Structures are given as structure tokens and as C-alpha cells.
Amino acid sequence: MEKKETHSLRMTPAGMRKGFRIACGAVFVVVALALLGCLDLPDAPNESQYVERVDVFLFQEGNQDSTLLKIRPNDSAVIKASVYPRQFKNSLTFRWLFCIGDSTTIIGDSLTYTIPSSPKIHDIPNALEVTDGVGNTIRKDFKVSVNMAPTLYTKTIPADGDTLYGNVHTSILFKWLSYDTDSFDENKLEHTLVIDGVEYPVGRLEEIMQSGFGEGEHTFQIMVKDSFGDADTLPVYRFYMLDTLGGSL
Incomplete structure (x- = not known):
């Protein structure tokens, strides 16, 4: 009777490297398919505010009112927005609003707004909305007081x-x-x-x-x-x- 030789299976180093490459390739294909599926979904607006904070400052005759938003009615004044971080201000949209009750009117759309001399009530904004490029909006409500000295x-x-x-x-x-x-x-x-x-x-x-x-x-x-x-x-x-x-x- 002819004697058959038997051999135990042994993985050579070259075979191990080949198997590892095959496994990595399979994982890559799965991840790539998953990413392609995600690319089909629309991007949601960033939930974190692009602008962290917005403040308003009032200037009349070149002087800044650092404590109260107060103007003299016979002179025009400039109200200016300040946003943080500052480097984003050129890519933002500004809307100066006059709000009364349920009514809202846009009365300005730039970084600054000029209040005319002898203003009417609807000439003075009381809110500011700042919007970034992906639709995030931050709002600042404020009140400008018209005051004459006694x-x-x-x-x-x-x-x-x-x-x-x-x-x-x-x-x-x-x-x-x-x-x-x-x-x-x-x-x-x-x-x-x-x-x-x-x-x-x-x-x-x-x-x-x-x-x-x-x-x-x-x-x-x-x-x-x-x-x-x-x-x-x-x-x-x-x-x-x-x-x-x-x-x-």
C-alpha cells in the first residue's frame, strides 16, 4: 500500500500580509460606501453660533456713550454693531429692526445705522439680528432713549x-x-x-x-x-x- 504524505497547514509571513491587506480593503470599501451615503444628505446648519456675541454702541458727535444708549433728539447719532469673534464681521448679514407688538420692520441692513436728527419712533431700532453664511442667527434686543438735558x-x-x-x-x-x-x-x-x-x-x-x-x-x-x-x-x-x-x- 502506498503511503500518503500529510502536511499541516502553516501560514507563511507573506500569506499573513496578504490576508491583512484583503481585510483592510474590505473595511475601506464599507467605510467609503457609508461616506457616500452621508454625502447624499443635506448639511444642517451649525448648531453652535458662528457669532458668539453681538453688542451695540452709540456714537453722537464722535463720542461713544459707554454706559447708556441715550441720544439728544436734535442731533443725529450712529449706532454700531460689534460682533465676536471680530474676524467674521465682513461675512455676516445685519438687520436693524423696529419691533412693536407683533410687528417687525427692517430699517437697516449694514454694520452701522444712522439715527436721524429729530427722529420719529419708527426711526430708532430696538433689535439687531446677525446671520452667518449657513443660516445661524443671533439677536440683540436693546433700547435707545431720547433724552434732553433739563x-x-x-x-x-x-x-x-x-x-x-x-x-x-x-x-x-x-x-x-x-x-x-x-x-x-x-x-x-x-x-x-x-x-x-x-x-x-x-x-x-x-x-x-x-x-x-x-x-x-x-x-x-x-x-x-x-x-x-x-x-x-x-x-x-x-x-x-x-x-x-x-x-x-
């Missing part, structure tokens, strides 16, 4: 240079008048009466009685301030007390 009439009691008669026991009437064209500041003006260099906050009062004036020259001054901190101040006025009673009651 004004003091120059006519006062006593008048500048008046001579009054009495002594330290005589009550003297100090009276003045201020006004503000802003309706939101109506009856909210705060006054300070300065007598002989001493300040007396008197709130919304526009007259006060004061005694204790000896014979000779005295000074007084009126200051007024509105709710935004804008103020008006009269110059220092002088009056003269002439004691005709000899210091008696």
Missing part, C-alpha cells in the same frame, strides 16, 4: 444783585423754575440749592424758605439733574442783606 430759567427769587432787608431771624424765599421736554422725566427732576457754598438737596421742590443770614453779601446757586444724570446749573448769584432791625426779632 433747563433752569435764569430768573430767580431773589434775583442776582438784590438787596434784602432783615436779619438772621428773617426768612428769605428762594424760588426758581426748571423744565425738561422729556415726558418720562416729568416731575422727576432733582434740585440742589447751594447757599454760601453749602449744598442743600431739596428734591423736586422749586422753592424754599431759609433764614440765618447776617448782614452783608451772600451767594446762592441752583442745580438740577434728570434721571439720566444730565444736569443744568445756574451761575453763582449774589444778594445783600441789610439789617435795618439792629439784629432784634
